[in-house]
Amino acid sequence: MKKIGFLSFGHWTPSTQSQTRSAADTLLQSIDLAVAAEALGADGAYFRVHHFARQLASPFPLLAAVGARTSRIEIGTAVIDMRYENPLYMAEDAGAADIIASGRLQLGISRGSPEQVIDGWRHFGYAPADGETSGDMARRHAEVFYDVLRGEGFAEPNPNPMFPNPPGLLRLEPHAPGLRDRIWWGASSNATAIWAAKLGMNLQSSTLKDDETGEPFHVQQADQIRAYRAAFKAAGHARTPRVSVSRSIFAITSDLDRAYFGRSGEAGDKIGFIDADTRAIFGRGYAAEPDVLIEQLRTDxxxxxxxxxxxxVPNQLGVEYNAHVIEAILTQVAPALGWR
Structure with a gap:
């Protein structure tokens, strides 16, 4: 059995070929798609965060709105770039959204990927400390965020407050019990996956990974997952961690599907550089008739x-089409693979 959800990058463009021509279109359709996915029996509605782009950027208003419109589906991010985040303010926003969603938030966080502007986090008021890289800064922000979610008091109360305080040191409010166990780290390398395991975070692994062995993408990613799980167990954490992977998967069941994606499943893995020093491998997508797709996915x-x-999901194709994409996987592919 697997939990199956969707991940939207939330693109929008003022083009007649796009169903999302404005930020309002993207935000409102993201909510509608989450509602539709829940009705279809999907398990999760996840959203990517990019700054300085015509994409989803500020996740917590959207997550709270989805939480208010749904009752069962998990609601998450994949991922929030921690180079841009004030971890204490983020903990307050996350706590509020999780409470609105009745404890269904699943927050993926990470060091982020190359963005639309150079060192965009500097415009948000953040800079690495002496001797730090921007990745180090992201992990430092993540550790502060993760720690404060414990809900323990740390701030000295004012002896003459405007309102009465509970006894002892004060914590951030609102506190969302259990949210700390629902934080995921988006790891591109084996080393950062192991770092996340030692802290006790869950693991998100996408369609991009550091090319560390030259093997096919899915093999390297599987090795990363096994290394993560071994490190989590060795760290002595009491709970069982969760691991997600993301994929572009399209079951071709109509002429429209074939027109959109009939050739997109033919390409294999690709190699590129996400910065001057990091060679990355990009995993293939899948697009085929359901019976072919099932056999291809068995080998991943x-x-x-x-x-x-x-x-x-290709969010610019609209809610109705994306609901069809999700439903086709849930009903015509997942059962044959034992995922449902």
């Missing part, structure tokens, strides 16, 4: 290792 080692699969 990383999907087999993961307990959660996030289907990346």
């Amino acid at each position: 080692e990383a999907i087999t290792e993961a307990d959660t699969l996030l289907l990346t």
Whole structure:
């Protein structure tokens, strides 16, 4: 059994070919797609965060709105770039959204990927400390955020407050019990996956990974997952961690599907550089008739290792079409693979 959700990057463009021509279109359709996905029996509605782009950027208003409109589906991010985040303010926003959603938030956080502008986090008022890289800064922000979610008091109360205080040191409010166990780290390298495991975070692994061995993407990703799980167990954490992978998967069941994606499943893995020093491998997408797709997916080692699969959706094609994409996987592919 696997949890199956969707992942939307939330693109919008003022083009007649797009169903999302404004930020309002993207935000409102994201809510509607989450509602539709819940009705179809999907398990998760996840959203990517990019700054300085015509994409989803500020996740917590959207997560809270989805939480208010749904009752069962998990609501999450994949991922929030921690280079841009004030971890204490983020903890307050996350706590409020999780309470609105009755404890259904699943927050993926990470060091982020190359953005639309140079060192965009500097415009948000953040800079690495002496001797730090921007990745180090992101992990430092993440550790502060993760720690404060414990809900323990740390701030000295004012002896003459405007309102009465509870006894002892004060914590951030609102506190969302259990949210700390629902934080995920988006790891591109084996080393950062192991770092997340030692802290006790869950693991998100996408369709991009550091090319560390030259093997096919899904093999390297499966090895990363196994290394993460071994490190989590060695760290002595009491709970069982969760692991998600994301994939572009399209079941071709109509002429429209074939027109959109009939050739997109033919390409294999790709190699590129996400910065001057990091060679990355980009995993293939899948698009085929359901019977062919089932056999192709059986050989994806990383999907087999993961307990959660996030289907990346082409949000600019609109809510109705994306609901069809999700439904086709849930009904015509997942049962044959034992995911349902």
